Amino acid sequence: MKIYLSHSRVFDYHIKIYAPLMASSFWETHEFILPHAASYDPINRKESIEACDLLIAEISYPSTGSGIEIGWAHAAGVRIMALHRNNAKPSSSIKIVTDEIFAYDDFVSSAERLLKKYLNQ
Numbered sequence: 001m002k003i004y005l006s007h008s009r010v011f012d013y014h015i016k017i018y019a020p021l022m023a024s025s026f027w028e029t030h031e032f033i034l035p036h037a038a039s040y041d042p043i044n045r046k047e048s049i050e051a052c053d054l055l056i057a058e059i060s061y062p063s064t065g066s067g068i069e070i071g072w073a074h075a076a077g078v079r080i081m082a083l084h085r086n087n088a089k090p091s092s093s094i095k096i097v098t099d100e101i102f103a104y105d106d107f108v109s110s111a112e113r114l115l116k117k118y119l120n121q
Contacts, residue, residue: 001119004033004052004078006070008063017058020108026115035069045069050076054118056111057081059101060088070097081118083110 005021007013018034021027033048049055055073057066059082073080080098084090086105094101104110 001054002031002033002052003115004049004055004069004073005035005058006055006066006073007036007058008061008066009036010061010063013058017107020106021111024108024112026112030115046072049073049078052078054079054081056083057094058083058107059090059094060085062091067093070094073097079118081111081114083107083114 005017007017013036018037021032021034026032033052035045035048049069049072052073055070055078057070057080059066070080070082074097080100082090082094082098082101083104084101086103088103090101100114102110102114
């Protein structure tokens, strides 16, 4: 499965998301596009999203760029899964494009659990 990870740049995503994800079992079995990793700059993000099976959006922080990526995914018919920290209040606009909105304590373990459920459908 090809998965695009959308998120804001205002938090330490390398430590909180990228590093734990790369250490997870899902890293070996799925293709992830991490748009802010050095190896992906520059990429055509719109084309990358359109070629994905799933967009996982970390929506704890407001982000115009992430909102645009979510919009591209929605327009292309790519499934969108949105995750936010338990104490965050994400924009209610996300409900327009997906009803798969989940709170988490640990991003990677929650994403893994949700992906397992998604893959078993």
